[in-house]
Amino acid sequence: MDMSRRALLKVIVLGDIGVGKTSLMNQYVYKKFSQQYKSTIGADFVTKELQIDDKLVTLQIWDTAGQERFQSLGSAFYRGADCCVLVYDVNIQKSFETLNNWHEEFVKQAADPADPGAFPFILFGNKIDVDGGSSRVVSEKKAREWCASRGDIPYFETSAKEGYNVHEAFLCVAKMALEGEHEHEQEHEQEHDIYFQGISETVSEVEQRGGCAC
Amino acid sequence: MVKKKVPDWLNSSLWSSSSTTTTTSFSYSDTNHFDHHSSTSASPPIDPPLPPAATRDEQQHPPRHHHNYHPRKPDIKEDKHSKSSIVNDNISNNNSNNSISNNKIDNRKADNTESSAEDISNQALLLTELSRKVINMGELRRIASQGIPDGVGIRSTVWKLLLGYLPPDRSLWSSELAKKRSQYKRFKEELLMNPSEITRRLEKMMGFDNDDAKSESRYVLSRSKITHGEHPLSLGKSSIWNKFFQDSEIIEQIDRDVKRTHPDMHFFSGDSSFAKSNQEALRNILIVFAKLNPGIRYVQGMNEILAPLFYVFKNDPDEEMEACAEADTFFCFVELLSGFRDHFCQQLDNSVVGIRSTITRLSHLLKEHDEELWRHLEVTTKVNPQFYSFRWITLLLTQEFNFADSIHIWDTLLSDPEGPQETLLRVCCAMLILVRRRLLAGDFTSILKLLQNYPPTNISHLLYVANKLRGQPSH
Numbered sequence: 001m002d003m004s005r006r007a008l009l010k011v012i013v014l015g016d017i018g019v020g021k022t023s024l025m026n027q028y029v030y031k032k033f034s035q036q037y038k039s040t041i042g043a044d045f046v047t048k049e050l051q052i053d054d055k056l057v058t059l060q061i062w063d064t065a066g067q068e069r070f071q072s073l074g075s076a077f078y079r080g081a082d083c084c085v086l087v088y089d090v091n092i093q094k095s096f097e098t099l100n101n102w103h104e105e106f107v108k109q110a111a112d113p114a115d116p117g118a119f120p121f122i123l124f125g126n127k128i129d130v131d132g133g134s135s136r137v138v139s140e141k142k143a144r145e146w147c148a149s150r151g152d153i154p155y156f157e158t159s160a161k162e163g164y165n166v167h168e169a170f171l172c173v174a175k176m177a178l179e180g181e182h183e184h185e186q187e188h189e190q191e192h193d194i195y196f197q198g199i200s201e202t203v204s205e206v207e208q209r210g211g212c213a214c
Numbered sequence: 215m216v217k218k219k220v221p222d223w224l225n226s227s228l229w230s231s232s233s234t235t236t237t238t239s240f241s242y243s244d245t246n247h248f249d250h251h252s253s254t255s256a257s258p259p260i261d262p263p264l265p266p267a268a269t270r271d272e273q274q275h276p277p278r279h280h281h282n283y284h285p286r287k288p289d290i291k292e293d294k295h296s297k298s299s300i301v302n303d304n305i306s307n308n309n310s311n312n313s314i315s316n317n318k319i320d321n322r323k324a325d326n327t328e329s330s331a332e333d334i335s336n337q338a339l340l341l342t343e344l345s346r347k348v349i350n351m352g353e354l355r356r357i358a359s360q361g362i363p364d365g366v367g368i369r370s371t372v373w374k375l376l377l378g379y380l381p382p383d384r385s386l387w388s389s390e391l392a393k394k395r396s397q398y399k400r401f402k403e404e405l406l407m408n409p410s411e412i413t414r415r416l417e418k419m420m421g422f423d424n425d426d427a428k429s430e431s432r433y434v435l436s437r438s439k440i441t442h443g444e445h446p447l448s449l450g451k452s453s454i455w456n457k458f459f460q461d462s463e464i465i466e467q468i469d470r471d472v473k474r475t476h477p478d479m480h481f482f483s484g485d486s487s488f489a490k491s492n493q494e495a496l497r498n499i500l501i502v503f504a505k506l507n508p509g510i511r512y513v514q515g516m517n518e519i520l521a522p523l524f525y526v527f528k529n530d531p532d533e534e535m536e537a538c539a540e541a542d543t544f545f546c547f548v549e550l551l552s553g554f555r556d557h558f559c560q561q562l563d564n565s566v567v568g569i570r571s572t573i574t575r576l577s578h579l580l581k582e583h584d585e586e587l588w589r590h591l592e593v594t595t596k597v598n599p600q601f602y603s604f605r606w607i608t609l610l611l612t613q614e615f616n617f618a619d620s621i622h623i624w625d626t627l628l629s630d631p632e633g634p635q636e637t638l639l640r641v642c643c644a645m646l647i648l649v650r651r652r653l654l655a656g657d658f659t660s661i662l663k664l665l666q667n668y669p670p671t672n673i674s675h676l677l678y679v680a681n682k683l684r685g686q687p688s689h
Contacts, residue, residue: 017514018470036477039470039514041613042604045662060659067467067514069560073569076600 009177010060010080012110014102015087016095017066020126023160024087025063028170033161040065043077050174057174071105078110082177083120088138090125090157096138096146099123103150120176121153124169129159337363344371349382351375352631359629361622361674369625370530373523374542376628377549391538398502398541405505406498461505464512468500471517476617481525492528495540496520499547513558515605518612520547522621553633557608572607572635573599579643583683587650595658602665606642610634614645614668622673626680637680644680645671 013021022037022044029048044063049056062077064070078084084106088095107119125143128136140157147153154176156169339357343349354375362369374380379394380387472493476482482496483489499520504512523546527539535542551558562568577599581588591597605613610627612620623641627634645668646653653661 017467036474036483038474038518038613041515041609043601045601045666047659047663058659065514069513069558072560072563073600073604076598 007055007057007178007181008060009057009082009174009181010062011083011085011173011177012062012064012078012081012106013085013087014064014074014106015066016089016092016098019066019087019089019092019095020160021066021087022063024124024126024158024166025061027160027163027166029061031163033163039067042070042073048170050171052171052174052178055178057178059170059174059177074105075109078106081110082180083122083173084110085122085124085173086153087124087126088143089127090138090143091127091130091135093137096143099146117151120180121150122169122173122176123147123153123155125155125157126160128157129162129164336360337366337368340368340372344368347384349375349384351382355629355631359626361677362625365531367530367532367535369621370527370532370535373526373624373628374546377546379542379546379549391542394545395538395541398544401502401506401544402498405502464504465501467514468497468504468512468517471514472496472500475517475521479617481528482521492524495528495543496524498540499524499544502544503547503551509561510558515609516551516558518609519550522612522617522624523547523550525617526621550628550634553635554608554610569604569608570600572639573603576603576607576639576642579639579683580646583643584647584650587646587653590654591646591661595656595661597658597661597665601662603642606645607638610638611641615671615673619671619673623677626677640680640683641676643683644676647679648676 013025015021017039022040023033025044025046026032026034026037029046040063042065046061046063048059048061050059051057062081064074064077086099086102088099090096103121106121110119123143123146125138125140130136140155143157144155147155154172156165156172158165158169160166336357340354340362343354343357354372358372358376362372371380375382381390473483475493475496480486480489482492496517500512500516503516504510520543524539524543527542527546528536530536530539556562557569557572559568563570577588577592580591580599592599610620611623614620615623627637627641630637646665648671649664649669652664656664
């Protein structure tokens with residue numbers, strides 16, 4: 001098999017209870033929405049195949065439990081992740097405030113301790129459809145500020161219910177994870193002096209736009 | 215490579231297909247047949263429920279081919295979409311289902327180790343055991359582990375006995391139940407604020423407490439009892455308001471999960487007043503439990519463990535039992551969880567009693583009985599058992615099968631004299647062994663997908679395999 005044309009990428013979805021992690025994943029993979037998803041216990045696992053340029057990519061998405069009790073069990077799921085999706089509910093202030101905890105916890109448990117800032121995160125602000133946006137409490141500006149303070153994390157506003165921006169957001173996830181994987185490969189092949197060149201132009205484009213290149 | 219040879223029985227063709235072996239009865243009897251006798255003949259309040267007329271008739275001639283014992287499902291079971299049609303929660307709805315499967319009673323049954331005669335007499339044996347003055351628990355466990363027939367309220371009584379809620383001495387039942395039920399009533403009075411109280415407090419908190427004319431007692435309370443430390447804006451730990459805010463967060467979580475408990479079953483879900491009152495009962499139990507157990511409080515998924523207990527007790531044909539289902543369920547829930555409590559406690563995750571240790575025991579059990587499969591999962595494909603068995607174990611398999619099947623598995627779990635956990639691990643191990651061919655042929659992704667969405671399975675067969683793993687490693 002030509003490894004350069006296929007990639008298996010591991011993505012972890014984190015965020016508070018009820019922000020819509022399972023819904024986002026189901027909307028993306030199955031194009032379905034339900035008001036009634038059961039609470040996720042442990043972590044659920046789905047895959048989605050997509051093609052990026054000439055490369056066939058399999059996203060392995062781990063939908064984790066939101067309750068704090070399950071966090072200490074996270075490390076087993078986090079290991080080997082290529083991208084971490086943080087999700088909050090734009091209508092619930094607390095779910096935005098706890099992003100710091102989720103971010104820290106993930107970095108602590110999974111990121112490369114030598115360079116924790118390099119790990120690709122992405123933020124989704126979900127449920128923007130609720131009450132036509134009138135019950136929203138976290139502004140887009142606030143969210144983008146937070147992203148900027150965490151090393152220019154790409155940000156997407158989504159509605160899992162209406163399928164709004166979900167596909168686009170996950171496509172960005174896939175691209176970021178793929179970039180990260182390039183780095184891994186090169187890291188293996190050529191040692192660290194090449195490492196920084198490994199961060200490709202695409203990534204800097206992303207940063208300039210404050211969003212994702214997709 | 216593989217040190218131990220796989221025992222022949224593991225590779226038997228029996229395991230690879232969901233062959234129709236003995237299916238222990240799981241027929242929902244027609245509700246019309248229930249005689250609500252025991253509520254009227256009150257004095258020893260709980261007579262063991264008598265079987266409906268048809269069943270009684272059956273008992274006289276047990277060994278012949280019998281009609282009341284339909285194997286729950288013959289061959290290939292329904293996929294998950296059709297689960298509502300099986301469980302469909304109103305007992306009577308299930309008759310049609312069973313009569314279909316009735317036609318397919320498999321003759322191969324006779325070849326199997328369990329005889330159908332034994333199967334048939336299960337209900338009679340249970341009823342005999344339940345009618346003794348002092349119930350022989352060993353005997354009850356032995357019979358119940360083979361499966362408890364549906365309908366006629368047997369399961370409700372047997373589970374209460376197995377969980378130690380009812381004492382074996384039947385003469386103590388009425389006083390014991392009265393004591394426990396009034397205890398629960400006190401818990402509720404002390405620990406549950408009614409919604410209007412919550413609203414009142416919230417209003418007051420939000421500064422709407424000017425309108426104090428309506429109730430004098432309210433006026434007195436709000437004006438004279440609030441000390442400085444109890445002021446709503448006080449953030450001191452001692453503040454009742456601080457506690458109130460914490461509580462309301464838990465209650466919010468409980469509400470959210472109760473509403474999404476078995477959304478496919480009318481018993482639990484929907485707008486009927488019946489479903490609403492059942493949800494209210496689940497909610498009360500979980501809140502009382504959370505407040506009485508501050509070290510654990512509420513952990514997501516507890517609603518799923520509670521649901522089968524409440525469903526079974528609430529469907530007891532005995533009116534008194536049905537009416538007191540909430541209180542009875544509370545104590546049985548506490549009892550059941552006491553064996554698994556440590557799985558819900560984050561502080562114990564890495565201890566010998568915590569969930570990780572239990573998962574490791576499952577892994578050892580698999581290695582002991584099927585090293586080839588163990589090696590493929592954990593060494594070759596690197597499937598960490600936590601990825602699939604965390605939910606299996608913490609939620610006692612309630613999410614992996616349809617509701618009726620889970621209840622059937624619980625009959626066996628609860629009957630085990632060693633406690634449910636040992637049986638649970640054997641059943642989990644058997645689940646792996648039953649799909650071993652597909653697992654051995656699979657990679658990480660396909661294995662995990664299979665185990666996270668376990669295929670419909672003949673439950674009696676699964677339990678049979680699990681029982682074979684009892685204390686006999688494969689050397």
